[in-house]
Structures are given as C-alpha cells and as structure tokens.
Amino acid sequence: MNATYLSSLSKEDLKRFVDSFDTVLTDCDGVLWVENNAIEGSPEVLKKLRELGKKVFYVTNNSTKDRKDYVSKCLKLNYQATEEEIVSTAYLVANYLKSINFRKKAFLIGSAGFAKELDLAGVKYVGFGPDPMPEGLTTLGSLEGGLESLLEPDVGAVLLGFDPHFSYPKMVKAASYLSDPNCLYIVTNTDERFPVSSRLIYPGTGSMVAAISACAARDPLVVGKPNPYVAEAVSKIHPLDPKRTLMIGDRANSDVLLGANCGFRTLLVLTGVTSLDDVDKWKKSSDPEDKKLIPDFYLNKLGDFLQLL
Template sequence: MSCERLTKEHAKKVMSETDHFLFDCDGVLWDGNGTIPGSVDTISNLKRLGKKVYYVTNNSSSSRDEYQLKCQKYGFDADMSDIVGTAFASALYLHTSNFKGKVYVVGNPGMGKELDNFNISHIGIGPDEVEQDNSVKYSDRVKSWLNTQLDPQVNCVLVGFDPFISYHKILKAASYIQRDNCLFLATNEDTHLPTQGSDIVIPGTGTMVLSVSHAARKKPLVIGKPETTMFDVLAKANDLQPSRCMMVGDRMNTDIKMARRCNLKSLLVFTGVCGIDDLPHNGLKAESFEGSDDSPDFYADCLGKFGEFISDL
C-alpha cells in the first residue's frame, strides 16, 4: 500500500475519522535527551479536541505505574489505564491463561513488579553470581555448567530487557525451555533503542531474546508489537473500534506492522528508528534492515508537525 507525507488536509480528515490515538513512546514522544519538540503540545491538542490517547510501548523496563510517573514528569497527562507496556501485557497474558507455576525471568524489576501484581511467582531478576577466574580450564567450566542447579517448579521463561544478561542466564533459560510444557514468552524483539544524534548503539530486547531462542532451538510467543496482544488488551477494556483508531510510531516492523494487522490507521514519524529511506520506493520494499512490507498510511518528520496541523481546529 502506498503512503503519503502528512498534510494539513490529511490531518483534518484523520481527525474527523479517528476517536482513539495510540502512541509508541520512545522515539515518538521522547528520546534519551527528553521530550521530542512538539510532542507534548500535540497530545494536549488531541485531548482538547476530545480525542482519547493511549500509550502503547514495547519497553519492558518499567511497570505501568512507573510509566505513568514518567509520562507526568515529561508533561503528558496519563492515567494508568491509558498505558499498555510489554511487562504488564506479559503478566496479564499469564494471568488470563490461568498460569500455575513459576516464571524464570530474563528481565528487570519492572517485569517482576507486574508479575507480583498478579501474584505470579518468579525468579531470575538481577545479576547472576558467576565465576570470574580466567585461569579455570574450559573442561572444568563445562563440568560446572552441567552441574547448574535448576528450579524444579519453573514452567515458563519470560525474556525482556535485561542489562545483566549473561552466559549463565542464557544457559538456565534455554535449559528450562527444554522441559515439556514449558512456556517461552518474549516481551518484544526490538533490535535497538532509539538514539538519534549518537554513534552509540544500545542493543534492544531482541538481542536477548535471540540469544535464548538460538540456544533453546525454540521460538517464543512474542507479546509486544508487531503482535496484536497489546491492542487486543486495549480494545477489550475500552470497546475500541479499529476503524476509529490510529497508531503513531517510529518503527516500520513493529508499530506500523501491528497497525496493519489490527486494521488501524497509521502514522510513521522520523524522530526514532526509521527514516525516509526505510519507506518503500516505487512499489519496492526498502533494502534497510528496518524496512517492512507494511507501509504507513502517512509519514511526517515529527509528531509536532501533526500537532501544528490540528492546532487551529
């Protein structure tokens, strides 16, 4: 499907046809330097015009209440019920599946907090104590790995963003996954974090998921975008009609792909991961890694441009 650069006429038509706006956060509303110019005013204008705003993020490093505080810190008006992150959606998935057992988490305290909210038992969060002696022979290391103690109650592995991921964690996660009837969930498969203006690459959750999946020789059930789980959660709770919703994001292969799968209108902004070179050209898919067959309906340099177009409505 072709896509067009957003114009004022497009924006006016979108406003007449849309009641609910779903926003990715990192790379759309803010980045590592703070709020992206124009984003706060755009959200305020949408709310002034009676539109409902939701925050839909693949970021698994914060619980919903922590994300609410972050939104408020940056000037975005957000109730906790307006926020769906992958930490919450993963815990909710286990809860609604009537999960019984224990989860081994390759992740972070935000994920643990959401699991705790549903009284789901878990282990694994935080750094593992590992042998630091480089003089140990390889054969002795293998013997030590083969004697790794595994928790007999673990019947689910959940992988999210883990700044303490290690060889030992991958070993344990892959070993648990080999068990019969062990669930393997991943919060998302994002390649890296948006870091515009920096030459530093910050690896995303997808690098951690792939390391576990490759060792386990099994693929996970992915909870985050581009899967439809998070929209399904919002739609069920708020009786959303897909035709009256728009997804705004910075990634073709997550935000826009989910929008297509859920039949939502979509807007791609160039303040995060993707740029103009990631869009299809003359009907051909872009050669970039972030390119996708799922084109947005519209694209803009930044969210603030949309805000400008609707400021006088």
C-alpha cells in the same frame, strides 16, 4: 499504505483524516521522548488530540518500567496519563500469566520494572539480577555439572524482556528450561535496538531474544507490537474500531506492522528508528512482507502535527 506526507494534505483532506479516528495508540520511545527528554512539540500534540475528544493509549514495547513508573514519567514530561492508559509489555506478560492461572515459577530475564509487574500479578519468579559466570567455570569443560546445580525445580516459563545483566549463565539456564516443551517461552518484544540520541548502539530485547531462540531452537510468544495481542489487551478496557484507530510510531517493524496486522491507520514519525530511506526501499520491494511496513502517513516529527490540527 502509500506513505503520504501528512503536511502535504489539503485542509479538507486533513480535516477528513482527523475526523476519521477516535482512538490513538501511540508508541513512547522515539515518538514522545528519547530517554528522559520529551521530543519537542509532542506533548502539545497529545494535549490537542485529547481536546478534540480522542482517546489515547500509550503502547510501548519497553519492558523496563512498571505502569506506575510510566505514569510518573509521562506526567514529568507533560503527558497526561492514567495507569489504565499505559499498555506496557511487562504488564501484558504478567497479566497473561495471571489470566491462564499460571502457578509454577517463571525464570525471568528482565529488569526491575518487569519484576515489579510480576509481583503485582502474584507471579513467582527466579533469576532476576546479575548472574555472571561463576569463578573457575570459564571454560566449557569446567562448565559441565557446574551450573546444573543452579537450575531451580518447578520452573514453567521463561520470560524475556530487556535485561542489562544478560549473561552466558542466563542463556544456559533459559535454553535448559526451554528444552522441556511444556515450559512456556514468552517475550515482551523483538525490537533489536533502542532509539537513543548517542552515537552508541543500545541493543534491545530483540537481540537477546535472537540469542535465546537460537540456542533453545524455539520461537517465543511475543506479547508486544507487532503482535495483535497488545491490541486485544487494549480492547478489553476500551472497545477498538480498527477503522477508527490511529497507530503512531517510529519503528516500522513494530508500530506500522501492528497497524497492518490489526487494520489500524498508521502514522510514522522520523524521530526514532525508521528512516524515509527505509520506507523507499520497501516501496521498491516486491516482497509482500515489506509492503506491510509502509505507513499510511508520515511526519518528520509528531510536533509538526500541531499546526495541522
């Protein structure tokens, strides 16, 4: 890991690099698109990589869509895609619960795409949708007893993904269910913000996870990047040789760290969350955890790869 600028490689080294991997795991938000717009040049690079015989998987921590929706979005923005190539966290959670034969109800803090994946996996859930403070229960004294009747019986898991309706009653319920140590606590990812183009900051699932973990005093199972669980899920469909796998991403603490955790080569693109200043900071740090955040290679944008291929 030394964060080599990919465009600075000699022709021979570039060819050696491209020949060195046969599988590409690519992040989506901040690499392929920002919200509903493809990042210039990225579709052509993915097309070219496929022509060179590389197997491509879309590995996203975003939990707001189901896999069908992702295929539609990919096709609309000129990315070839099949459902099998989409490795999204809502799908991973649903699939995990199915694999352990989970029969209780889940308490879901998440959006419509997450709910749809649970439906497809046959997992029952409660809690989906808006859940504002009930009228008149706005002081702590008045809360007592007022929310207790709203707890559902037989809840065996709290699931957390991005939820635009995140609210205090959802926090009370999640923390209360989680006070039973047998209740599972599974989150899609811990990304603190979305990479977006506006001057606004859009908090991500990780900010909600921070709140729930604080009040529940528990650490979650994270199925998304940087947890190797996501790579295990891919390897069930397509055997992965870590040494011949390239992870492309815009966020060091999920994408690059996944690479470090799994032994993949990593390529950071600067069209999302992590900046070159961040990388320089980690280079100077003596903390071994910071060192894991340094990518093998970087590019200003994925599109710059095209002329190198």
